[in-house]
Amino acid sequence: MADEVNDVSNTKSDDRGSGSASKRKQAEWFDIDEEHNTYVYVSGLPTTMTEPEFILLMQKYGIIAKKTSPGNPYNVKLYKEKDGSFKGDALCRYVCKESVSLALDLLDGYQYDEKHLIHCELAKFQLKGSYDPSKKPRIDPRSKEKHKKAVQKLLSWEPKAPKESRQARVILKNMFTPEEIKNEPELLVDIRDDVENECSKISEPKKVEIFENHPEGVISVTFSELHEAEACIRALNNRPYAGRFVSAELWDGKTKYKIREKEEESTSRLEKWKSDIQTSEIDEGSDAHPSRTKGLT
Numbered sequence: 001m002a003d004e005v006n007d008v009s010n011t012k013s014d015d016r017g018s019g020s021a022s023k024r025k026q027a028e029w030f031d032i033d034e035e036h037n038t039y040v041y042v043s044g045l046p047t048t049m050t051e052p053e054f055i056l057l058m059q060k061y062g063i064i065a066k067k068t069s070p071g072n073p074y075n076v077k078l079y080k081e082k083d084g085s086f087k088g089d090a091l092c093r094y095v096c097k098e099s100v101s102l103a104l105d106l107l108d109g110y111q112y113d114e115k116h117l118i119h120c121e122l123a124k125f126q127l128k129g130s131y132d133p134s135k136k137p138r139i140d141p142r143s144k145e146k147h148k149k150a151v152q153k154l155l156s157w158e159p160k161a162p163k164e165s166r167q168a169r170v171i172l173k174n175m176f177t178p179e180e181i182k183n184e185p186e187l188l189v190d191i192r193d194d195v196e197n198e199c200s201k202i203s204e205p206k207k208v209e210i211f212e213n214h215p216e217g218v219i220s221v222t223f224s225e226l227h228e229a230e231a232c233i234r235a236l237n238n239r240p241y242a243g244r245f246v247s248a249e250l251w252d253g254k255t256k257y258k259i260r261e262k263e264e265e266s267t268s269r270l271e272k273w274k275s276d277i278q279t280s281e282i283d284e285g286s287d288a289h290p291s292r293t294k295g296l297t
Contacts, residue, residue: 038065038096039123040103043089046116051078058092061106062099091123168229169222169251172236174244175210176217188212194241195219198296202235203228213259220257239296246296 045054055074058064065075075093078086094100100122108120172195181187192208199205199221207222223229229250237248 035097037122038094038100039125040092040094040100040107040120041089041123042092042107042118042120044112044116044118045086045088045090046112047086047088049078049086049088051076054078054090054092057107058094058103061094061103063095065093065095167226167250168224169220170229170232170236171249171251171255171257172219172221173216173247173249175219175241175246176212178213178215178217181212191219194296195221198236199223199232202231211257211259214257218257220251236296241296 040058042054042058051072055064055076058076066073067075077091079089079091080086092103094103103120104122107118110118110120112118175195176187176191188210192210195208196205199208203223203225205221205223207220209220209222211218211220221229221232223232233248233250235248236246239246239248
């Protein structure tokens with residue numbers, strides 16, 4: 001543990017050239033009191049462990065402090081032999097003292113595998129020589145404030161809440177077939193009315209969208225609140241409609257259901273629709289489509 005003094009202090013002797021012994025020793029003066037010590041010393045690790053693997057292990061117990069130096073951004077140190085092989089012990093600095101307590105409680109005595117029992121303790125540092133306050137590195141107030149803001153940002157991080165519209169969107173399937181719509185385009189009005197009427201028993205839907213070219217006969221219903229969408233699923237899932245059973249589920253947030261119609265198909269459908277409107281004579285008050293059961297039964 002005596003070596004850790006050089007790992008924790010930001011040694012600047014390399015930047016100063018060879019320099020004098022007194023200048024090199026200045027980098028060794030630092031003081032970490034018990035209250036602010038967020039370093040843990042971990043031993044008993046597999047010698048095959050890599051730095052990324054060690055970081056993943058330590059992140060289970062809290063947020064690891066960041067470095068300002070280039071390279072690995074995390075403030076960790078894996079001790080190595082002269083030949084470069086990993087010794088099996090390492091140092092990790094956390095942002096919060098609470099993470100240290102958690103690591104000490106849960107990681108110390110943890111059986112990593114059949115051969116390795118991990119030991120974790122609060123890191124202790126030894127100063128080389130006698131303490132000289134005049135040689136303690138000066139801290140730039142601006143750097144200290146910048147570090148404080150960075151820590152606060154880490155601690156205040158919260159995952160972005162998913163969009164409510166995504167969570168409150170219900171996908172109804174098996175409501176129709178594309179062939180039915182092509183043969184009787186006016187069915188779209190009836191289907192929309194049926195869905196809106198049934199959903200309104202729960203809450204007025206914000207949007208109802210029919211994907212008329214989708215082979216699964218898909219309709220999307222968007223509510224304002226998630227609980228409304230869940231109630232819609234309970235009410236409509238496995239309900240019979242037009243001789244088939246409806247499937248109702250929450251949108252997964254990824255799947256796109258819109259299928260573009262080919263130009264010739266669109267032209268043919270519109271021409272047929274115009275022809276049907278011109279030639280059809282429907283008595284007022286009669287059901288335009290007696291073969292289709294009105295409403296979700």
